[in-house]
Amino acid sequence: xxxxxxxxxxxxxxxxLTEALVRDGYHxxxxxxxxxxxxxxxxxxxxxxxxxxxxxxxGDVRDFNGVKxxxxxxxxxxxxxxxxxxxxxxxxxxxxxxxxxxxxLNIVQAAKDLNIEKIVHTSTxxxxxxxxxxxxxxxxxxxxxxxxxxSKIGADQIALSFFRxxxxxxxxxxxxxxxxxxxSARAVIPTIITQLANGADRIKLGSLTPTRDFNYISDTVNGxxxxxESKNSIGEIINVGSGFEISIGDTANLIAxxxxxxxxxxxxxxxxxxxxxxxxxxxxxxxxxxxxxxWTPEYGSLEGFKxxxxxxxxxxxxxxxxxxxxSHIYNI
Numbered sequence: 001x002x003x004x005x006x007x008x009x010x011x012x013x014x015x016x017l018t019e020a021l022v023r024d025g026y027h028x029x030x031x032x033x034x035x036x037x038x039x040x041x042x043x044x045x046x047x048x049x050x051x052x053x054x055x056x057x058x059g060d061v062r063d064f065n066g067v068k069x070x071x072x073x074x075x076x077x078x079x080x081x082x083x084x085x086x087x088x089x090x091x092x093x094x095x096x097x098x099x100x101x102x103x104x105l106n107i108v109q110a111a112k113d114l115n116i117e118k119i120v121h122t123s124t125x126x127x128x129x130x131x132x133x134x135x136x137x138x139x140x141x142x143x144x145x146x147x148x149x150x151s152k153i154g155a156d157q158i159a160l161s162f163f164r165x166x167x168x169x170x171x172x173x174x175x176x177x178x179x180x181x182x183x184s185a186r187a188v189i190p191t192i193i194t195q196l197a198n199g200a201d202r203i204k205l206g207s208l209t210p211t212r213d214f215n216y217i218s219d220t221v222n223g224x225x226x227x228x229e230s231k232n233s234i235g236e237i238i239n240v241g242s243g244f245e246i247s248i249g250d251t252a253n254l255i256a257x258x259x260x261x262x263x264x265x266x267x268x269x270x271x272x273x274x275x276x277x278x279x280x281x282x283x284x285x286x287x288x289x290x291x292x293x294x295w296t297p298e299y300g301s302l303e304g305f306k307x308x309x310x311x312x313x314x315x316x317x318x319x320x321x322x323x324x325x326x327s328h329i330y331n332i
Contacts (some may be wrong), residue, residue: 001075001117001228007031007061007107008080008122009054010041012183013175013220017078018043020221022050031070031081034058042182061103068110076118076228079107082155085186086126086148086273087332093147097154104155108162108170116169120228121159123174124152125213125241125282134245135285138174138237145277156237163235171233173224176241176284180217180308181315185331188248189214189309192255193316194327202264204330206271208249213241213284216299216308226293233292241284242300258309270330 004021008014009030021028032040040056059066061081071077083089083099104121111119128136129143144150162168179189188205195203223240227233246254249265256263272278289295299308315321 003027003029003074004228005029005031005071005074005077006080007077008082010043011080012042013178013217014080015042015046015182016180016217017080017221017224018054019046019050020225022053024225027055028053029055029057029070029074031057031059031061033081034060045182061106062098064106064110067106068113071110071114071116074116076120077107077111077116078120078224078228079104080122082122082152084124084148085184085332086146087186089146089148089151091332096147096151100151101154101158104158108159108168112162112166112168118228118234119159119168119170120224121156121170121172123156123172123237124149125174125176125239125284126279127153127156127174128282130278130280131282134281134283135243136239136283137285138239138288145279146273169234171227171235172237173227174237174239175220175223176213176215176239176282178215178217178220180312181321185325185327189251189255189312190316190325191331192252193259193313194322194325196256196259196261196263197317197322198327200327201262202266203252204266204268204271205248205252206268206273207278208252208265208267209247209280210278211245211247211281211283212251213243213245213282214251214305214308215240215242215297216304219297219299223289223293223295226295230293236292238289238292239284239286240289240295241286242297242304243284243286244301244305245281245283246302246305254306255309255313258306258313268330
């Protein structure tokens with residue numbers, strides 16, 4: 001496979017993945033969301049030498065004609081385009097169904113029509129809901145605890161149905177909580193870092209007790225590429241996570257320690273999820289990824305998490321990066 005389409009290439013993970021694929025010698029077509037500003041999202045901040053090698057296609061995954069046109073001539077598709085903010089899914093659930101489910105249907109339908117060699121569909125650990133057991137294997141029951149997670153469950157099943165019905169070569173990657181440079185401030189780690197980097201000694205967060213399995217961006221990107229390149233992944237759902245869990249409160253304190261500051265945490269009621277919607281615990285079982293792909297995280301464990309946080313903090317502290325974030329408001 002030489003010609004790769006990355007949908008959602010303008011986003012956090014997608015932009016890093018696009019860069020990594022170019023460095024690995026692939027020809028990349030980057031599918032970005034059309035807008036009148038001609039913005040390519042985070043691709044605009046990529047190394048110009050790398051961006052020069054990328055074929056940028058502006059469109060919308062909800063449009064089948066655009067999706068099929070973008071996929072024409074590609075060997076593989078890495079499908080990341082989605083709406084992902086959980087709080088906004090409470091406000092506008094229909095947009096999540098349209099983008100995440102219909103968008104995925106467009107991808108797999110076009111893949112079937114064009115005989116694409118490999119589709120990697122992006123899931124999320126949110127589909128598991130609060131852990132019934134840990135570590136969470138791929139066989140864990142699915143629980144739609146937010147409109148977002150429900151839409152991703154639907155998208156996953158649409159993708160897998162094409163594998164089962166038409167032998168479309170589809171693999172599902174299920175990343176746990178990816179973090180790193182360029183992540184949106186709707187996520188907790190950038191929320192903490194940007195508030196502290198702007199001089200706050202009191203930061204506003206939601207619930208502090210839930211635990212998360214944070215996976216550094218380079219480990220997630222490596223998981224995508226290994227799944228794309230492996231024949232063992234076809235028809236499979238594969239967790240990509242660190243296998244290490246930490247609470248939100250402890251994460252905030254660890255970030256403050258890495259930044260050399262003291263911090264007091266205030267609970268902001270608008271940042272709290274509804275009680276039955278909150279995912280209380282996430283921790284990945286990554287044994288399947290190791291068995292099928294030989295994938296293991298470089299940033300797993302507490303020490304790896306500290307290392308990843310330090311690298312993330314250094315990126316956010318750069319003035320040109322920090323000014324792109326509005327730390328004084330709640331980003332839903």
